[in-house]
Amino acid sequence: MSWLAGLGRDALDPGYAEAARRRHGTTRTRGRAIAVSWVVVAMVLAGLAVGVAVRSNQINEPSAARARAGMLADVDRAQQRAVALEATASSLADQIRVRQQELGAGGALQSVADLQAEAAMTPVQGPGLRVLIDRADGSNVILDRDVQLLVNGLWVAGAEAVTVGGVRLRATSAIRQAGGTILVDNKPTFWPITIDAIGPLNSMHVAFAETSGYGRFAGFAANYGITFEVSDVASLSLPAAPALDWRYAEPGTGTATASAPATGPTR
Amino acid sequence: MYAFIAVVVGIVAGLILSPTIPDWMAPYLPIAVIAALDALFGGARAWLEKIFDAKVFVVSFIANVLVAAFIVFLGDQLGVGAQLSTAVVVVLGIRIFANVAAIRRWVFKA
Numbered sequence: 001m002s003w004l005a006g007l008g009r010d011a012l013d014p015g016y017a018e019a020a021r022r023r024h025g026t027t028r029t030r031g032r033a034i035a036v037s038w039v040v041v042a043m044v045l046a047g048l049a050v051g052v053a054v055r056s057n058q059i060n061e062p063s064a065a066r067a068r069a070g071m072l073a074d075v076d077r078a079q080q081r082a083v084a085l086e087a088t089a090s091s092l093a094d095q096i097r098v099r100q101q102e103l104g105a106g107g108a109l110q111s112v113a114d115l116q117a118e119a120a121m122t123p124v125q126g127p128g129l130r131v132l133i134d135r136a137d138g139s140n141v142i143l144d145r146d147v148q149l150l151v152n153g154l155w156v157a158g159a160e161a162v163t164v165g166g167v168r169l170r171a172t173s174a175i176r177q178a179g180g181t182i183l184v185d186n187k188p189t190f191w192p193i194t195i196d197a198i199g200p201l202n203s204m205h206v207a208f209a210e211t212s213g214y215g216r217f218a219g220f221a222a223n224y225g226i227t228f229e230v231s232d233v234a235s236l237s238l239p240a241a242p243a244l245d246w247r248y249a250e251p252g253t254g255t256a257t258a259s260a261p262a263t264g265p266t267r
Numbered sequence: 268m269y270a271f272i273a274v275v276v277g278i279v280a281g282l283i284l285s286p287t288i289p290d291w292m293a294p295y296l297p298i299a300v301i302a303a304l305d306a307l308f309g310g311a312r313a314w315l316e317k318i319f320d321a322k323v324f325v326v327s328f329i330a331n332v333l334v335a336a337f338i339v340f341l342g343d344q345l346g347v348g349a350q351l352s353t354a355v356v357v358v359l360g361i362r363i364f365a366n367v368a369a370i371r372r373w374v375f376k377a
Contacts, residue, residue, distance in 0.1 A: 009365075011309070011312075011361070011362045011363075011364075011365030011366045011369065012309055012312055012313060012316075012366060012369070013306075013309050013313075013323065013327050015320070015323040015326075015327060016309075016313040016316075016318045016319065016320055016323050017318060018323075019318070019320035019322070019323045020318035020320065023320070034321075035321035035322070036269055036321070038321050038322070038324075038325045039269070039270050039273075039310075039321050039324060039325065040269050040270065040273040041273075041325075042306075042324065042325045042328045042329075043269075043270045043271075043273035043274045043277065043307075044273045044274070044276055044277040044280075045277065045303070045328075046274060046277060046303040046304070046306070046307050046328065047273065047274040047275065047276060047277020047278040047279075047280070047281065048277040048278075048280055048281045049277075049281070049296070049299055049300050049303050049332075050277070050278050050281065050300055050303065050304070051277060051278040051279065051280060051281020051282045052281040052284075052285070052286060052288065052296070053281075053296050053297055053299075053300040054278075054281070054282065055281060055282050055285040056285070056288050056293075056296065057297075059285065
């Protein structure tokens with residue numbers, strides 16, 4: 001690495017030594033004023049470069065930081081707005097239900113209430129299973145499709161209402177993943193994730209233990225050291241799912257006919 | 268003395284005027300500044316060692332800035348701009364450090 005050592009030794013431009021040697025023999029030919037003015041010009045340029053660079057750096061740096069802070073604030077605001085809108089939608093749905101009950105809860109309105117309950121739009125309570133899952137030391141062993149399989153196992157075992165990380169599942173709910181975070185209906189959940197399922201206590205626990213989701217998580221617990229605990233709870237109370245936000249679908253008129261092609265959800 | 272005043276004038280002018288840097292120039296400016304600093308400290312050391320030469324200083328100053336910017340430009344075209352910037356900064360940084368050390372030895376005799 002001699003060149004690296006030489007870099008420090010010959011730091012001064014060799015041109016100076018050479019010029020000094022050349023000058024040694026002859027007398028000074030150049031006018032001193034010209035030389036000084038050249039140096040002054042170069043110095044002003046150098047100072048200008050330094051000043052401009054420092055200034056532009058000062059200007060750019062805060063703007064990047066500002067943009068970042070602004071984006072974070074935007075995200076915060078959007079999340080708060082989503083929460084507020086959801087609360088408004090749920091309370092409006094509650095008002096509708098109250099008005100319907102005032103009008104007399106029989107007949108068609110009763111069936112509306114039943115449908116709302118089936119669509120997970122009302123809070124429910126009852127006995128059920130509580131499943132606690134947690135990844136081991138921040139590793140990404142548990143993926144969204146694992147949680148999907150686990151929840152499907154709970155439905156298979158007879159669950160009537162399920163929450164994942166406190167978010168009630170409804171017909172259109174999606175369990176997805178963004179990095180190491182599980183999103184339920186686009187709401188981030190935090191490890192450890194609690195999954196509550198209301199259903200027939202004894203038979204559900206047994207049936208759930210036979211599902212492939214249970215088997216997969218039991219394997220994860222044995223091989224990767226994740227947390228996977230299933231416990232019976234005498235009384236769970238699950239919140240209502242956020243109101244359905246239909247933007248394109250409208251209720252059709254009349255009854256659905258059998259001639260309509262049966263298209264299930266595609267995956 | 269003139270040189271010192273000139274540098275201060277330049278820095279103050281740059282800070283006050285704060286001209287907008289064209290986008291294409293932005294990656295090369297810091298490297299050019301490092302090269303300019305290298306020439307500055309080299310000139311200062313030569314001056315202290317009584318071998319300062321105005322022509323050598325001006326030529327080395329302009330050439331250093333242009334070559335440093337050109338190396339980074341070349342690196343950008345080849346996709347190794349960031350690495351070459353680092354290389355230029357390392358090499359010039361070592362030189363600046365050595366020159367400042369020589370100035371320090373000269374000034375403090377230590």
